[in-house]
Amino acid sequence: MNQKKIEELLRKVKKGSLSIEKAVEELRELPFQDIGFAKIDHHRAVRKGFPEVIYCPGKSPDQIIRIINVMNDKGHNVLATRLDKNIYLKIINKIPTSEYNEIAKTFFIKNENIPKNPGKIIVVCAGTSDLPIAEEAYVTASVMGNKVLKFYDIGVAGIHRLFDKINELMKANVIIVVAGMEGALASVVGGLVNCPVIAVPTSVGYGASFGGLSALLTMLNSCASGVAVVNIDNGFGAGYIASLINSKIKK
Numbered sequence: 001m002n003q004k005k006i007e008e009l010l011r012k013v014k015k016g017s018l019s020i021e022k023a024v025e026e027l028r029e030l031p032f033q034d035i036g037f038a039k040i041d042h043h044r045a046v047r048k049g050f051p052e053v054i055y056c057p058g059k060s061p062d063q064i065i066r067i068i069n070v071m072n073d074k075g076h077n078v079l080a081t082r083l084d085k086n087i088y089l090k091i092i093n094k095i096p097t098s099e100y101n102e103i104a105k106t107f108f109i110k111n112e113n114i115p116k117n118p119g120k121i122i123v124v125c126a127g128t129s130d131l132p133i134a135e136e137a138y139v140t141a142s143v144m145g146n147k148v149l150k151f152y153d154i155g156v157a158g159i160h161r162l163f164d165k166i167n168e169l170m171k172a173n174v175i176i177v178v179a180g181m182e183g184a185l186a187s188v189v190g191g192l193v194n195c196p197v198i199a200v201p202t203s204v205g206y207g208a209s210f211g212g213l214s215a216l217l218t219m220l221n222s223c224a225s226g227v228a229v230v231n232i233d234n235g236f237g238a239g240y241i242a243s244l245i246n247s248k249i250k251k
Contacts, residue, residue, distance in 0.1 A: 031043050033070065033074075035066065035067070035070060037063055038063065038066075038067055040052065040067060040070055040071060042074060042076070045076065045077075049115075049144075049247070050077070050079075050114075050144055050240075050243075051071065051076040051077055051078070051079070052071070052076075053079045053080070053081060053236070053240075054067055054068065054071075054078070054079070054080040054081070054083075055080075055081055055082065055236075056080055056081065056082045056083045056084070056087070056105075057082050061084075061086075061087045061090065064080065064083065064087055065087070065090065065091060068080060068091060068095075068107075068109075069094075072095060072109055072111065075111045075112065076111060076112070077108070077109065077110055077111050077112050077114065077143070078098075078107070078108065078109040078111070079106065079107070079108050079139075079140070079143055080106065080107040080108075081104075081105070081106055081136060081140075081236045082105050083100070083105050083106065083107045084105065085100070085102060085105070088100045088107055091107070095109060097109065097110075101135055101139050103131055103132055103135045104132055104135035104136040104138070104139050104235070105132070105136075106135075106136060106139040106140070108139070108143050110143075114143070114144065114145040115145050116145050116146075116147075117144075117145050117146045117147075117243065117246045117247045118246075118249070118250060119146075119147070119172075119173035119174075119246050119249050119250075120146075120147050120148070120149060120171060120172050120173055120246075121141045121146050121147070121148045121149075121172065121173065121174045121175070121176065121242045121243070121246055122148070122149045122150070122151065122168065122169060122172040122174075122175045122176070123137050123138045123141070123148060123149070123150040123151070123175075123176045123178065123239075124150075124151050124152075124154060124162075124165075124169070124175060124176065124177045124178065124185065124189060125150070125151070125152040125153065125154070125155075125178045125179075126153075126154070126155030126156070126177075126178065126179035126180065126181070126185045127153055127155050127157075127179075127180065127181075127204070128152070128153050129180065129202075129204040130178045130179060130180055130202045130204055131152065132235075133178050133200055133202045133233050133234075133235040134150065134152060134176075134178040134200075134235060135235070136235030136236050136239065137176045137178060137200060137235035137236070137238045137239040137242070138150050138235075138239065139239070140235065140236050140238075140239025140240055140243070141176070141239040141240075141242050141243050141246075142239075144239070144240070144243040145243070145247075146242070146243050146246050146247075149168065149172075151165045151168070151169075154185075155179060155181075155185050156184045156185055156188060159188065162185075162188065162189070166192060169189065169192065169193050170193060170194070172193070172195050173195055173196075173245065173246045173249045174195055174196050174197075174198065174242040174245045174246050175189060175193060175195060175196070175197050175198070176197075176198045176200060176235075176238045176239065176242055177189050177190075177197055177198070177199050177200065178200040178202060178235065178238075179199075179200070179201065179202065179215060180201065180202035180203065180204025180205045180209065180212065180215050181204065181205045181206075181209060181214070181215060182205075182209070182214055182215060182218050183199070183201050183214065183215025183216070183217075183218040183219050184218060186199035186218075186219045186222060186224075186227055186229075187218070187219070187222040187223065187224045187227065188224075189224075190222060190224030190225065190226055190227040191223075191224040193226075195226070196226055196228065196245055197224070197226055197227045197228070198227075198228055198229075198230060198238045198241055198242055199219040199222070199227050199228065199229045199230070200229075200230055200233075200234060200235055200237075200238045201215035201216040201218075201219055201229070201231075201232050201233075202215065202232065202233055203232055203233050211232070212232035212233065213232070215232075216229065216231075216232055228241075
């Protein structure tokens with residue numbers, strides 16, 4: 001519940017269209033709402049600028065749907081990550097205004113306007129196999145109010161494809177680089193641009209890539225300045241951080 005909704009409750013009480021008892025009941029859920037298996041943080045948008053995001057793996061379909069419904073009923077913007085398409089199909093009939101990205105497995109309901117951040121975020125993806133993570137970063141940054149461009153399949157195996165986009169890359173406030181295998185693309189981009197680079201190692205690669213550990217270590221050991229690294233396959237985390245950085249840059 002944000003400040004706007006609190007003010008709306010107070011107006012209703014003053015007008016007599018809402019009882020004090022009902023208003024107190026609504027306000028009781030301001031910090032969080034305990035629904036038994038989860039405590040939904042309704043105050044997150046006030047503190048962070050964006051509501052709590054639902055990470056779906058490990059939750060049952062009924063739990064996911066219940067959390068989505070509670071957040072939607074409270075008027076929050078709802079973003080869920082790693083949502084299986086079969087669960088989405090159960091939801092779509094009840095919430096037809098939702099958006100689902102099948103590649104990223106992200107689910108979004110827009111209930112409130114999100115302030116637009118100036119500037120630009122660019123998502124760079126090394127190969128087609130990295131698309132699910134790149135799309136997760138793209139969707140996250142986009143729904144948080146950013147202009148986001150994406151340049152895919154421009155890894156170091158054909159580095160001329162990256163150089164073809166260098167003029168656009170130089171205009172970005174933040175660049176997210178998603179790569180598996182040895183993860184070299186983040187260092188290359190970091191050495192070319194003058195903005196923060198958020199590197200996302202993916203679990204894509206042959207046996208000795210160790211499920212993304214090889215790319216993670218390469219990115220952590222980057223000699224290029226200005227490269228920060230999130231966890232393996234954490235496109236959501238990269239998109240969120242990129243949005244926070246971009247919101248502080250006034251251009």
